[in-house]
Amino acid sequence: MIYNFSPGPAMLPLEVMRQVHEEFFNWRETGASIMEISHRGPVFLQFIEEVEADCRELLNLPSNYRILFLSGGARGQFAAIPLNLAGGDLTAAYIITGMWSKIASEEARRYTKVKIISSNEESSYTHILPADQWQNFNGAAYLHYTENETVHGLEFPQIPLCETVPLICDMSSSILSRPLDITRFGLIYAGTQKNIGIAGLTLVIIRDDLLERIPQTATPSIFNYALQVKNRSMYNTPPVFPWYMTGLILKWLKKEGGLVPVGARNQRKAEKLYQYIDQSGFYKNSIDRAYRSRMNVIFTLPDSDQEQLFLKQAEFNGLIGLKGHNSLGGVRASLYNAMPEEGVDALIDFMKIFVQKFS
Ligand code: PMP
DSSP states (O other): OOEEOOSSSOOOOHHHHHHHHHHSSSGGGSSSOGGGSOTTSHHHHHHHHHHHHHHHHHHTOOTTEEEEEESSHHHHHHHHHHHHHOOTTOEEEEEEOSHHHHHHHHHHTTTSEEEEEEEOGGGTTOSOOOGGGSOOOTTOSOEEEESEETTTTEEOSSOOOOOSSOEEEEOTTTTTSSOOOGGGOSEEEEESTTTSSOTTOEEEEEEHHHHTTOOTTTSOGGGOHHHHHHTTTOSSOOOHHHHHHHHHHHHHHHHTTOHHHHHHHHHHHHHHHHHHHHHHSSSBOOSOGGGBOSSEEEEBOSSHHHHHHHHHHHHHTTEEOOBOOTTTOSEEEEOOTTSOHHHHHHHHHHHHHHHHHHO
């Protein structure tokens, strides 16, 4: 058995892969694959209705929220958000907690004024500053944060309090990994390639009232949320295969019992790995405990030679995708929805043996 700890694209549930394999040549009795039929035909339209309904059910989405399935990745949204929602003289507020929120704010700066209201860069992204230390963001076009920092391995344990302006969140590496109170947000977005599918699709959920703010001239049509809502996310030809994959994963999440049990499982997986790291005296994670990511567990070994050996031996033992991000080095175990608990157990067992053999 291979366990794939890649940060995204990432492991997919085996039973979903089997289903894709089975229906690859003849999807829903169309005589063709999903990639070969019209996205405007009745079979595809029926399918995307199911995808939307499943997503609404999983998130318990109120009727005043729209769901969009777009291309361009989360990075596309880094531009789309200010272009849609921070026109004119407005300032957008950003919280910096790691590499991804920083990149989001830098991209926004190309289109609007940006105010960084909190940054933990000076402390090497090891904790998140509490809200009473943030600067004032009243009057901002919106407040943006990144729920889970995929590279630096830290996560907001709760949704920050934000009642005065629309709250916007990049959930690329945490979407649908636990229950979510969507009513706290104006907009959330996520590339689907970690927790809910493969690369090529971006989920955007937006509250109706924000659609009215969008400047009709300055926003490129393909990124215009109002236009995409009107066109059911099909203003251009959509990425049909990634959309299909997300549809299958949402059905799988429902079969797993929904976000309550899935969230509890994700919590258990991360807890047992951190617990072992902390007691090992060999592996080290330096993120403040209150903000440790459930999704991306980063750790180091005493020196980089040992890390190289660890990664090589892990791969030899069927534990792949563990290399840390190039900017940080070390090891990163990504534990998204599709990673079973047995995968984490196998990793911990391997880590124990490695300590005995090589320390
Ligand atoms: N935000 C976060 C939190 C991410 O982890 C990533 C990808 N690793 C991105 C944004 C960029 O996503 P994409 O490649 O889909 O543009």
